Amino acid sequence: xxxxxxxxxxxxxxxxxxxxxxxxxxxxxxxxxxxxxxxxxxxxxxxxxxxxxxxxxxxxxxxxxxxxxxxxxxxxxxxxxxxxxxxxxxxxxxxxxxxxxxxxxxxxxxxxxxxxxxxxxxxxxxxxxxxxxxxxxxxxxxxxxxxxxxxxxxxxxxxxxxxxxxxxxxxxxxxxxxxxxxxxxxxxxxxxxxxxxxxxxxxxxxxxxxxxxxx
Numbered sequence: 001x002x003x004x005x006x007x008x009x010x011x012x013x014x015x016x017x018x019x020x021x022x023x024x025x026x027x028x029x030x031x032x033x034x035x036x037x038x039x040x041x042x043x044x045x046x047x048x049x050x051x052x053x054x055x056x057x058x059x060x061x062x063x064x065x066x067x068x069x070x071x072x073x074x075x076x077x078x079x080x081x082x083x084x085x086x087x088x089x090x091x092x093x094x095x096x097x098x099x100x101x102x103x104x105x106x107x108x109x110x111x112x113x114x115x116x117x118x119x120x121x122x123x124x125x126x127x128x129x130x131x132x133x134x135x136x137x138x139x140x141x142x143x144x145x146x147x148x149x150x151x152x153x154x155x156x157x158x159x160x161x162x163x164x165x166x167x168x169x170x171x172x173x174x175x176x177x178x179x180x181x182x183x184x185x186x187x188x189x190x191x192x193x194x195x196x197x198x199x200x201x202x203x204x205x206x207x208x209x210x211x212x213x214x215x
Contacts, residue, residue, distance in 0.1 A: 002142060013187070017048070106177075
């Protein structure tokens with residue numbers, strides 16, 4: 001999870017599960033006590049990125065931004081009654097109504113203090129509804145699951161191609177959008193300079209059929 005700061009509120013990027021969501025919200029209140037977290041950006045529908053959506057809403061989120069193809073799923077997640085094992089949302093009947101803002105090919109969330117550009121990652125086999133996040137002020141790109149710098153999951157046993165095709169796909173999408181990127185702040189993995197991503201794209205071509213070994 002990440003936080004984006006606007007003039008009068010904060011935006012949470014991703015709500016993976018209840019524990020992580022609560023921890024990030026607590027940190028947000030500690031660092032910015034005067035700014036509530038009212039917006040949640042969901043990059044895609046997979047459960048390890050949406051497991052905390054209900055928690056975020058129970059804790060004050062009033063807007064969810066996601067790709068249009070995720071809207072039906074998010075609505076279904078929110079309306080489930082949870083009567084057998086009530087969660088925070090089920091126990092908070094007075095929550096404010098949630099507005100879902102749908103993104104198609106691209107979108108933007110901005111005010112006088114911050115601009116966040118959103119782009120659908122085209123032709124990605126991990127999730128067709130994936131959205132990447134670009135912070136033009138800092139030239140920072142955030143993405144989920146596609147590139148996980150310094151994370152062993154880039155090459156997974158049983159998946160001989162690892163993430164190599166996804167890295168190439170991400171590079172193609174960055175080029176298509178003509179983004180000027182200095183750093184990548186991934187949902188999984190470490191904050192790294194964009195040059196490291198480019199090196200990874202070159203190194204991992206050996207995992208793609210027809211790719212040339214690099215050693």
